[in-house]
Amino acid sequence: MPIVSAEKFVKAARENGYAVGGFNTNNLEWTQAILRAAEAKKAPVLIQTSMGAAKYMGGYRVARNLIANLVEAMNITVPVAIHLDHGHYEDALEAIEVGYTSIMFDGSHLPIEENLEKAREVVALAHSKGISVEAEVGTIGGEEDGIIGKGELAPIEDAKEMVATGVDFLAAGIGNIHGPYPENWEGLDLDHLKKLTEALPGVPIVLHGGSGIPDEQIKEAIKLGVAKVNVNTEGQIAFSDATRKFAAEYNANAAEYDKKKLFDPRKFLAPGIKAVQDAIEERIDVFGSENKA
Numbered sequence: 001m002p003i004v005s006a007e008k009f010v011k012a013a014r015e016n017g018y019a020v021g022g023f024n025t026n027n028l029e030w031t032q033a034i035l036r037a038a039e040a041k042k043a044p045v046l047i048q049t050s051m052g053a054a055k056y057m058g059g060y061r062v063a064r065n066l067i068a069n070l071v072e073a074m075n076i077t078v079p080v081a082i083h084l085d086h087g088h089y090e091d092a093l094e095a096i097e098v099g100y101t102s103i104m105f106d107g108s109h110l111p112i113e114e115n116l117e118k119a120r121e122v123v124a125l126a127h128s129k130g131i132s133v134e135a136e137v138g139t140i141g142g143e144e145d146g147i148i149g150k151g152e153l154a155p156i157e158d159a160k161e162m163v164a165t166g167v168d169f170l171a172a173g174i175g176n177i178h179g180p181y182p183e184n185w186e187g188l189d190l191d192h193l194k195k196l197t198e199a200l201p202g203v204p205i206v207l208h209g210g211s212g213i214p215d216e217q218i219k220e221a222i223k224l225g226v227a228k229v230n231v232n233t234e235g236q237i238a239f240s241d242a243t244r245k246f247a248a249e250y251n252a253n254a255a256e257y258d259k260k261k262l263f264d265p266r267k268f269l270a271p272g273i274k275a276v277q278d279a280i281e282e283r284i285d286v287f288g289s290e291n292k293a
Contacts, residue, residue, distance in 0.1 A: 003068055006081035006102040006228075007132035007168040009044040009292075014169075014204040014227035018288030019218075022046040022206070023280055024085060024232035025063075026053050029273045031070050033235075037280035038078050043289040045078065046102060048085040048230070060084075060091070061098040068099075078293035081132065085230065089118045096126055104134040104171070112137070112158055116165060123166040134206055134228075137162045138173035153192045156199050169204040169228055172196055174221070176209040180233060188217045190224060197225030204228060211237070215286050222288065231283050235276045242275035243268075 006020075013020050025031045025047050038045040049063045057063045067082050083102040084095040092105040105122040107115035119135045126133045138154030154172035163170060174196070175189040197205060204227035210218065211234035218229060246268070250257045262268060284290055 002079050004079045005132040006046050009079050010169050010204045010227050019222045019227050019229045020044050020289050022048050022228050022230040024048045033273050033277040035076050037277045039076055041284045041290045042293045043284045044293050046081040046083040048083040050085045051091050060095050064099050092122050102132040106136050108136040119165045132168040134169050135162050135167045136171035163200055163203050169206050171206040193224045235279050238275040238279040239272040243272035246271040
């Protein structure tokens with residue numbers, strides 16, 4: 001079963017000038033869409049659950065087992081890491097305990113010394129079990145499970161101290177935000193990213209808030225050291241748009257669609273889930289990770 005720690009394939013992306021996708025899942029169908037996309041593109045992926053999504057799915061153990069069981073049942077051959085996205089300290093420990101293979105400890109809302117101290121503890125425990133670790137300095141803009149930030153630029157010295165804890169890859173703000181980007185967004189600060197990667201040679205940088213950033217900016221960021229790009233909102237919007245379109249078609253053809261039993265949730269949700277898969281395949285193309293499994 002190709003469920004692995006993310007450290008090796010994220011590092012390979014950093015060394016070879018492409019990025020892997022960290023795609024957030026919300027349920028069984030979403031997970032299937034991510035896995036189908038990854039297999040079709042022969043791309044390594046991280047399937048991520050936020051704290052909120054894991055709770056929605058029934059808890060970390062249920063989420064981990066669902067992903068692992070689907071990897072086996074679908075005969076997936078590409079490397080898949082089961083990743084906790086933006087986990088608080090206690091959540092990181094629980095995800096490690098139940099078998100996630102990659103952890104993001106997000107202590108960016110804490111004082112920097114406490115963030116570093118807890119990161120060291122998470123790294124020690126995770127690495128003892130062969131689990132990769134991501135951490136964050138500064139604050140990524142927007143909102144993620146109730147954590148709200150304004151898109152700070154990560155302090156270089158804080159980033160260097162966090163890397164010294166032994167984390168495998170680092171999330172650092174470069175003007176990116178979670179959720180839809182506002183019209184007045186000024187774009188990524190690629191100059192700051194360059195300063196970060198020069199101060200942290202070879203360290204894979206994680207770009208959060210990957211949905212909505214112009215493709216050319218993403219590609220430039222990858223050239224400068226971004227090796228993992230997180231995508232959540234883009235999949236949600238694709239699902240919502242396709243589902244609403246199908247619902248409108250259903251309303252216009254209710255008698256015919258009822259006869260075909262398209263009210264069956266497996267059929268009703270199918271266009272939305274296909275849209276998620278299509279969106280992920282397109283992101284893999286942009287990130288350059290096709291055929292990198």
